[in-house]
Amino acid sequence: MNPSYDEAEQVLKLPNSYFDRGYKKGKEEGIEIGVEKGREEERKEMLQTIPIAIKMLQEGMELQLTVEKTGLSQREVEKIKQQLENL
Template sequence: MMEQMENLPEEEKEVVLQLPNSYFERGLEKGKQEGKQEIALELLAIGMPINQIAEITKLSKEEIKKLAGK
């Protein structure tokens, strides 16, 4: 694959080299979001108010209500 990349124009090489990073960053963000949702569910389970959960997790109140099934 590296041999094929050598034949690409410089601009295209840069785009191809950035692809793995963009996938990694998207995966990282998705993991962070899922972690926040898990924490929100745990806090809902112990009866914490939605406004406090929103403050702690930085999720919107609407997202939390959706998680709670409200």
């Protein structure tokens, strides 16, 4: 019993199919890891920037200028300012 040409072609494609699935999964995992590292870096930057924003606000710097210089959002700076006022 000889396998047909189509069956033989399908068997030859199997390694490529496995490779493609593995490559796709690896790529997805790599993207996921990259996104998580990006979030972690953003958190670190924010933790470094908040004390600077606090000092700027304590020294009377305008809210908008604090936003521009720290890169924090206006909402974040407003929240910091409100917390300082409640101390």
